[in-house]
Amino acid sequence: MPFHARSVSLSAPQASLCCRIDLLEGDGLAVTPVEYKRGEVPRASATLYEPHLIQLAAQCLALRENGFSCEEVR
Numbered sequence: 001m002p003f004h005a006r007s008v009s010l011s012a013p014q015a016s017l018c019c020r021i022d023l024l025e026g027d028g029l030a031v032t033p034v035e036y037k038r039g040e041v042p043r044a045s046a047t048l049y050e051p052h053l054i055q056l057a058a059q060c061l062a063l064r065e066n067g068f069s070c071e072e073v074r
Contacts, residue, residue, distance in 0.1 A: 002027045012062035019059050030069045033059040 004025050011018040023034040035056055056073040063070040 010059075010062045010066060012065035014065055015058075015061045017058050017062050017065075019055070019062050021059050026068070029067065030071070031063055032072050032074060033063065033070065034074045035059075 002025070004023065005021075006023055008021040008024045009018070010021065021033045022036045025032045025034060033056060035052060037052060060070040060073060
């Protein structure tokens, strides 16, 4: 059953991480973290800034450590 959860706090002790996910979309154990940012879109291309990519990667690691399947981010 599809779900949406806002402002999800999650810790991953093995990865030494804790994070807050703006929006978590999922269906069962397959989830996608969605990060919202204010400000201008990067001009170089359609990619995100490096700090945002690192933040999303940390969220995926925390989700995986907690038993979720995380194959994409938005």
